[in-house]
Amino acid sequence: MNNYFITQKPYSIYHRKESKVIGLVNKALRRFKTGLHIKPLDVTVDMNTVEQRINYYHLLDGVIAYGIPGDVVELGSFTGQCAILFQKVIEQNGSDKQLHLFDSFHIPFAFKGNVEDELKENFKRAGLKQPIIHKGDFKETLPAQLPNQVAFLHIDCGFGGDSLAHRDVLLHCLESVYSRMPKNAVCVLMDYYDPEENPEGLDINPGVKLAFDIFFKDKPEKIVALFGEMYNHAYFRKV
């Protein structure tokens, strides 16, 4: 068993080849023994970083190892870059947890092709069991279509738009799922960013922290910011 798959490029049918220029630059950097290597990120395709995939791997692996009851849920699945990793961890552990993916599949930025079809195709290409897909706006699908218990939750519904609108979407997600999380269940919040913890970072979706601060004002859970390189995220464990 290994987790080497976390180092692979996101499982997309839109595989990008490293450009010739970047290849030459990397060759020169190696030749002059700089210790540097350029890794371009295409924000329309790359939905996470290797560092984040390491975090996801260990958090979900721990949830399964400690026998936290419930299924795995992702709110905002897009083409499944994170979801495929979740299913891989489920299958590697021989777990019977089901993966539930929620998304409207209405992408506000330019994207070639049908997102839902690509999601299914990516699972097929990775040789994994297909997830249970809940298509529609969260306002319609949550909480009605959630499993009774959620052991691991990933909320990743950022669209780089209005931060207050995004905050409200996050609040609806948290309100819908919180009571279904048993003790020690884990929730990872994509794009959670606290400038006090990491002044060098980039706040792509400030609505995430705004929502967390409101929702958890009167609750015991504490947020743990995780190193994710160019992208930020954080998690909390249900008390």
Ligand SMILES: C[S@@+](CC[C@H](N)C(=O)[O-])C[C@H]1O[C@@H](n2cnc3c(N)ncnc32)[C@H](O)[C@@H]1O
């Ligand atoms: C950044 S992408 C998710 C990336 C994904 N986790 C991955 O690993 O590839 C955000 C997704 O959230 C979805 N989304 C945002 N707001 C939503 C809402 N109110 N209802 C349903 N889906 C929503 C978008 O359709 C989009 O696919």
